[in-house]
Amino acid sequence: MGNCFGAKLSNSKSSSTYPSFSTRASTIDTSKNYSNGLGYSATSGSIGHSQFSAAASDDTCLNGEILPIANLKIYSFSDMKFSTKNFKSDSVLGIGGFGTVYKGWVDEKTLAPTKAGTGMIVAIKKLNAESTQGFEEWQSEVSFLGRLSHPNLVKLLGYCSEEKELLLVYEFMPKGSLENHLFRRSAAIEPLSWDLRLKIAIGAARGLAFLHTSEKKVIYRDFKASNILLDGNYNAKISDFGLAKLGPSGSNSHVTTRVMGTYGYAAPEYVETGHLYVKSDVYGFGVVLLEMLTGLRALDTKRPNGREKLVEWVKPMLSNKRKLKSIMDARMEGQYSSKAATLAAQITLKCLEGDPKNRPSMKEVTNVLEQIEAIKEKPKESIRKSEHSSSHQNRQSPRSRQSPRQTNDRESPRSRQSPRKPNDHGFSAGSGNIMR
Template structure:
C-alpha cells in the first residue's frame, strides 16, 4: 500500500529511529532494554512503566505459548517463572473484562526457539505465507502444547509469525519497538503479541492469528475469496480502529502510531478491528509540547503533509491517516487511486463525497447502494475534518470516536438522518 517514506530529518534533541538492523534506540531513553537474565527478558529497572498509566484499567491479552518455550516478564519482582502473580496476569488477559484497555504490570511473553517456529511453519513453506510487509514475511504457524483455550483445536493452536527480512526496510529497532509496546499494552483493538524469537541473527514476532486478514484485502482485494464488506461491518471496523488509536493517544505517556493504514488493521473472525505493526510507533513526551521532530518514515499517502514537509510529528498526524482510511472505507478505492483524480484530496472530497448528487457514484460500488446516505455523509464530513492541511483544526481521536458512536447509535435506532 503506497511507497514507504524514509528521510533523515532528526533534530539533535529528538529520539532517533532506525530502519536498519543496527541496535539504535528506537524509543529513546525510557524504553525497556531487551536483554537476557537467568529468569527474565525485557526486565525494567523500576516498577514505573515506560508508558505511564491510562485513565482506564483493563487487560485482555492472551500471552501464552507452547510449554517447551520459556516465559519472561518485565516485572522487577522475584516472582518465579509462571508463579502465582504471572499466572493471575495470564488468566486476566484471557478474559474480556477490560474493554477500555490497560498497561500491563506484568508483560508475559514467550520466547520461541527457531526450531519451534520452523516446525510450526513446516520449514517456512511458501504456502504458509499469509502476508508480507516492511518487516518481512508473515506465516501461519500451527503449534502444539499449552495455549489459550479458545486457540486450541484438536491439541493444536494457530498464530501469526513475522520473520525479519534482513534486507528489508525494517530491522532490529522496529522489532524491539513491537516487543516494548505490544508486550505491555492490552486493548481489544490492539493485536496481541504472544511472543518473540531471536536466534542465530534471526528475529521473529508471534501474534494471535487474525482469521479475516487485513482491512486492505477486503477493501481492495479481488477474487472469489474476497467478500465485499457491508456498510454496518465497515462502520464497526472503523470504530474499533478509532478506539485503538484513541487508547494510544490517551495514555499518560502518549503513543503516536505513525503508520495507520488498511494493511495494518487486522480483523478477527467477528470483524473486530485490531491495530498491528508497532514498529514505527513513537512515544510522545509529556508536557506542553505540541510535536516532536523526528525522522520521516511511514507510508506515502497516509503520512500527514506537515510531517512529510517538516518532520514535525504529533497526535494529529495519526488523525490525518485515519481520515485517509475513512475515505477508503467509503469509496473502496486506495488513496493512490484517488490521488489520480487531482492534486487536492480535499477538493475531490467536497466535489464528490460531500455532494449529494455525486455521492452515489463516489461510494464503493460493491455496497450496491445499501447504506444510509445521510449517515455516510456524516462520515464523509468527519473524513474531511481529519484530512485538513492545517493540523490544529483536525479533531482529536476522542472526538472522532464520539462522532462515529453517534453515527452508529443513529443506525441502530433506525435514524439514518442522525437525529
C-alpha cells in the same frame, strides 16, 4: 500495498497480510530471561516503567491496559522451525519489508510450539536478515505490543531472539486485512457492507483512541488499511507497531523525527516538517475512512490525471450531498441513509483538516462513528421502492393478479431479461501507488 518513504524497512506490510484467536499469552517475564546480545531489554529499553504508564481514568484507557512489564512467551529458533514446518513455502501467509509471515501452531494453553494442525494457529513474522531497520522495528513491536493490551490491538504472544534470528509471534487474524476486503476483487472475498465498514472503523478508532489517551501518548505513525486486521467476526485490530513513537512530553505539542510511513496516509505537516503530532494519526484515519466510503485506494497511478491522490481529488466533494452520492462505493448502494453518509463524510473532512489543531481527537471520532452506527433510518431509495411495490399491488386488477406462471407465459423476451446491475461510478481501484 502502499509504498513507503524513509528507511527501507518502513514498508513493513508482512503483518498486514496474515489473517485471530482470543487466547491471551501465558506469562514469561521478558525482564528476567530475555537478552539479544545487543544490550537491549524489552522492558528496560527506550520505554521504561516510569515513562510508559496509563492514565488513571478507566474511560481514558477505553477498556485497555498498559501492563507493568511485557508479558510474552520466549521461543527458541528450533521452536519456530517446528511450529512452521521448518518455514516451508506452504506455510507462508505474506511477505513484506520486515520479512516473511508464516502460519505456525502452538498449544492453546501453554503457547508451546506444536506439530502443524495441532493446537491453534498463530502468525510468525521472521525478520529478513538483509533488512537495515529490522531490529529497530522488531524492538519497537516488543516494546509496545508487549505491554499494550486492548481488544482493538493485535496481540503479540511471544518472540524469538537467537543469534541473528529475530521473530515475533502474533495471534492469527482469519479475515486478513481491511485492504484485502476493500481492494482485492476476488470471488473468495465478498464486498464489505456499510454496516461492516462502520463496525471496522469503530474498532480501529477505539484502538487509536486507546493509544492516544495513555499518559505517555503513543503515536502510531503508520495508520493504513493494510495495518487493520480482522478476526473471524470482523472485529478490527491495529497491527504492526514498528514505526510507533512515544508522544510529546511537557509543554511540547509534537516530537520531531525522521519522516517514515506510507505515502497517501501520512499527515501533510509530518511529511513537510518531520513534526509528528498525536493528531497526525487522525489524518491517517481520515484517509482510511475515505477509502472505506469510496472503495478506492489512497494512491493509484492507474486513475486519470488529477485523480491519482484520493484526498486531493475527492475531499472537495465531501461537503456536497449530490457529489457525495456519486463518489460512494457502488457496492454499498441501498445500505445506508443519506443522513448516515453525510455524517460520515463530515467526520472524514474534519479528520483531513490541514492544521492538526483543527482535527478532532480519536475519542471524538469514535463517538461520532458510534452515533452513525445507531442511525436506524432506512435509505430513501429503499423506502420508495417499498412504497411503490405496495401501491402497485393495491392497484392491480383481479386479472393482473394471475399466478407467476400465467404472467410469465405472456412475457416478451425483453421483459424476461435479468435486472440491470447498478452502475458503478466508473472509478478504477487499481493497486498502483505513487511516491511523493
